[in-house]
Amino acid sequence: MSLTEFELIQRYFNQAHSLRHDVVLGIGDDAAIVSPPIGKELVISVDTLHVGVHFEQHWSPADIGYRALAVNLSDIAAMAAEPAWVTLALSLPEVDEHWLAAFGQGFFTLADEYEVQLIGGDLVHGPLSMTVQIHGIVEQGMALRRDAAQPGDIIYLTNHIGAAGLALLSLHTKKRLAAADHTAIMRHLFRPTPRIKLARALASSSHAAIDISDGLLADLSHVLRASDVGASITVECLPICPVVHQYLPQDAAYELALTAGDDYELCITAPVTKQAIVEGIGQRLHCPMTAIGKIEKQPGLRCLRNDGTPFKVTKTGYLHFQ
Ligand code: ADP
Ligand code: MG
Numbered sequence: 623m624s625l626t627e628f629e630l631i632q633r634y635f636n637q638a639h640s641l642r643h644d645v646v647l648g649i650g651d652d653a654a655i656v657s658p659p660i661g662k663e664l665v666i667s668v669d670t671l672h673v674g675v676h677f678e679q680h681w682s683p684a685d686i687g688y689r690a691l692a693v694n695l696s697d698i699a700a701m702a703a704e705p706a707w708v709t710l711a712l713s714l715p716e717v718d719e720h721w722l723a724a725f726g727q728g729f730f731t732l733a734d735e736y737e738v739q740l741i742g743g744d745l746v747h748g749p750l751s752m753t754v755q756i757h758g759i760v761e762q763g764m765a766l767r768r769d770a771a772q773p774g775d776i777i778y779l780t781n782h783i784g785a786a787g788l789a790l791l792s793l794h795t796k797k798r799l800a801a802a803d804h805t806a807i808m809r810h811l812f813r814p815t816p817r818i819k820l821a822r823a824l825a826s827s828s829h830a831a832i833d834i835s836d837g838l839l840a841d842l843s844h845v846l847r848a849s850d851v852g853a854s855i856t857v858e859c860l861p862i863c864p865v866v867h868q869y870l871p872q873d874a875a876y877e878l879a880l881t882a883g884d885d886y887e888l889c890i891t892a893p894v895t896k897q898a899i900v901e902g903i904g905q906r907l908h909c910p911m912t913a914i915g916k917i918e919k920q921p922g923l924r925c926l927r928n929d930g931t932p933f934k935v936t937k938t939g940y941l942h943f944q
Pocket of ligand 2: 743744745
């Protein structure tokens with residue numbers, strides 16, 4: 623006989639993972655109770671992932687579970703907050719215990735790493751989809767917001783971009799990659815690293831931040847609009863995943879890096895006076911901070927080549943994958 627909804631929750635989600643002292647009541651009641659630290663601010667974000675839209679049916683359930691939490695942790699990182707509590711609403715077409723076990727394994731691996739506790743959720747019958755809501759904590763006024771970039775700021779990217787874009791390109795066009803390259807870039811797509819520690823360390827030296835989920839051009843433009851500023855970036859400065867350069871001609875690599883999403887690296891702006899501090903923090907935490915351009919008064923986003931001529935983007939990220 624198949625398990626009831628409550629038995630499934632008990633078995634797969636009510637697990638003794640990263641139990642936090644500030645959780646008064648976790649899974650099992652009508653709602654959870656947490657005890658937020660006095661004098662700090664709560665940072666809350668939610669994301670829904672639908673099969674066929676945000677992930678594919680045949681992806682490994684452990685990767686799906688890992689990624690569902692990772693993209694939420696990335697939003698918390700982009701605010702320079704400390705993640706604390708998470709809820710998970712899961713819609714399943716059928717009860718597949720192997721799938722649930724693997725999904726939970728991926729999800730809890732990351733939850734443990736960041737000491738985030740699953741405090742509740744929902745389990746319903748329907749098309750495969752999941753909604754993760756995450757709650758983080760930040761010192762008052764210390765969150766990195768999109769509306770705080772200032773003219774003169776240096777624009778930084780963490781680590782490198784383009785890997786997840788190449789992974790999607792390869793999946794959608796059946797473009798063949800060497801086995802080691804395939805493994806490396808699929809990992810960027812399926813298991814992105816939320817830059818929590820880095821963002822926490824950078825918060826007092828930075829102005830604005832956003833995580834790159836929709837592509838650098840799209841996401842940086844959100845910062846520019848919110849902050850009422852513009853920017854120039856130089857394509858030769860973009861930290862592009864080295865694997866991308868092996869498979870795409872130079873301009874196509876630039877275009878992919880500008881338009882493809884799903885890397886979940888951070889784009890951070892910081893004043894010139896903090897340059898040494900910002901780059902030093904990157905080195906200390908083994909995540910390079912690459913300067914790609916400057917915030918300017920003049921509205922709009924200008925993509926330039928080294929010689930100052932404009933770099934024309936012909937497609938958007940999604941057109942690559944149609
Ligand atoms: P209710 O009928 O009050 O909505 P549920 O039966 O949906 O209660 O949930 C019972 C308990 O299990 C609640 O504490 C709820 O937060 C938790 N829960 C339900 N689904 C999940 C899930 N997928 N992950 C974690 N906790 C869950
Ligand atoms: Mg319910």
